[in-house]
Amino acid sequence: MISTSLAPSTSGLSSVANLASTQSLRPVAQRACLRQSTLQIENKVAIRFQRFGRKKKPFYRLVAIDSRSRRDGRPLERLGHYDPLKKETNLDAPAIKKWLEVGAVPSDTVSNLLKKAMVIE
Template identity: 50%
Template sequence: MVRIRLRRTGKTKQPSYRVVVADARSPRDGRFIEIIGHYNPVRQPKVLEIKAERARYWLGVGAQPSDTVVRLLKQVHVLDSEGKLMPASTEPVEA
């Protein structure tokens, strides 16, 4: 099964994350298929950038997002409040 999940990067006690598409059997920081965004919760304001089109593609072909990624995808309006895929909009959305 393919998952959309976070991959930890950054220094000790200063985490930042890449949003990746990976096989569910791969380790957290191991092999991945594609990087579709990044998230830095330490910086103020928090930085969240996700390629919405690529996220919609992977969700459309059956990739399962982790619980944390579901929350992040809702923030960038890829998923609605019920966790369902929202239609693509023509205007870019700021996180």
Template identity: 50%
Template sequence: MAVRIRLTRLGRKKKPFYRIIVADSESKRDGKFLDVIGTYDPLQDPAAITINNDKLQQWLGRGALPTTTVKSLLKKAPVVAQQ
């Protein structure tokens, strides 16, 4: 089972809001997930990114791989220790 750190979409039409989740790589975009580690709101003027650093480091330590989109969000997020 390959585990990925990726986005799942919430919100209504034309008003997206995303959760940063940990899920099996074969599950659906809005399907079952293992853990929620943060949120991403692209509609705020500087896009709001909140991440639970402890959970992020725990999942990275277990071998979870972030997608390219999440990787770019992690670089923009404040107080995130790089791998």
């Protein structure tokens, strides 16, 4: 019989006892790796566009949404819309300012649009 433990084998011990003695060495290395790889994830709100319309005819909604959710995910609040073909915008300025005060981060494109509409400096 081949022993897998570091302790000397005795005829009275079962194989379960041999496995138990070797398992005490393994978790120490695993715990250290788990502690190092733990990351803090912050919940951030983003102000960004959701694409609607059809092929070659885009239409965008301006929304406040969790930054981790997908582009077309469920928004926290609709803040307006933008039609690039007609060059038409409709923005809810008080709601946008409220989200910016809370700490929402606008995307680069949204930031440019808000500057043109003079909602932000």
